[in-house]
Amino acid sequence: MKLNRKLIINTVALAIVGLSLSSAYAATKPARVVGFTVPTGPKKILNVRKSGWRDPAFGDMGWTHSSDWGKFTTKVKNKIVTIKLVTKVAGLHPAITVWHRGKDDTAPDTYVVDHFYPQNANFYEAGAKDETTNKALGNISMKVVAYGYDGDGHKGYGLDDDGTKILTPPVGMNAIKDKISGTVTLTFKAAKAGNYMFVVGAFNPAAGINGAVTHEVETTVSVKH
Structure with a gap:
């Protein structure tokens, strides 16, 4: 029987790609994960770089180390949580994603799945290992709860690859408008008790914002029935 060499080569290549994708994640530590006390704790400053929450350089995903991270714990389910972000940097549009880290x-909680993150989806890795030491960590299970970005004051959404076409606002990213550029108030129900982790970044910054430094975002977390 004659073997189809091309078919064999393609099948092997696809298997290799599949293996690469299945092991693509590398559990990484954000520089810090800031703890917030609830029901209403003090405001804290998170430090973000421009475009950290949705970076075109990384396939429009969030960049773990250009964002800043926070966490809080609810002891009772079905609490209403409000997270407010405020920046004085004109044209720096703050954005946020919240995940629940439950029984799975x-x-x-000092680790996340990789150097990039999906802004509006679950984030999971079974049998995670520290990217530098290869130490077994367990499972990282981050189930998305809420997300959104400052939808006020945008002057277009950048240029297409050819440098000419103005892009439309992103679909499914939840523009939050309060008529105040530089602020975001995200309110959601924490349906389950337990640990919640959130990331704060920036999206579609105005021209002239320095990308080499971090910018302050005042962050408040409050919880009520």
Whole structure:
């Protein structure tokens, strides 16, 4: 029987790609994860770089190390949580994603799945390992709860690859408008008790914002019935 060499080569290549994708994640530590006390704790400053929440350089995903991270814990389910972001940097549009780290999450909350993150989806890795030491960490299970970005004051959404076409606002990213550029108030129900983790970044910054430094975002977390 004659073997189809092309078919064999393609099948092997696809298998290799599949293996690469299945092991593509590398559990990483954000520089810090700031703890917030609830029901209403003090405001804290998170530091973000421009475009950290949705970076065109990384396939429009969030960039873990250009964003800043926070966490809080609710002891009772079905609490209403409000997270407010405020920046004085004109044209820096703050953005946020919140995940629940529940019973399936067995890894330390100091770790996230990779150097990039989906802004509006779950984030999961079974059998996660520290990217530098290869130490087994357990499972990282981050189930998306809420997300959104400052929808006020945008002057277009950048240029297409050819440098000419103005892009439309992103679909499914939840523009939050309060008529105040530089602020975002995200309110959601924490349906389950337990640990919640959130990331704060920036999206579609105005021209002239320095990308080499971090910018302050005042962050408040409050919880009520």
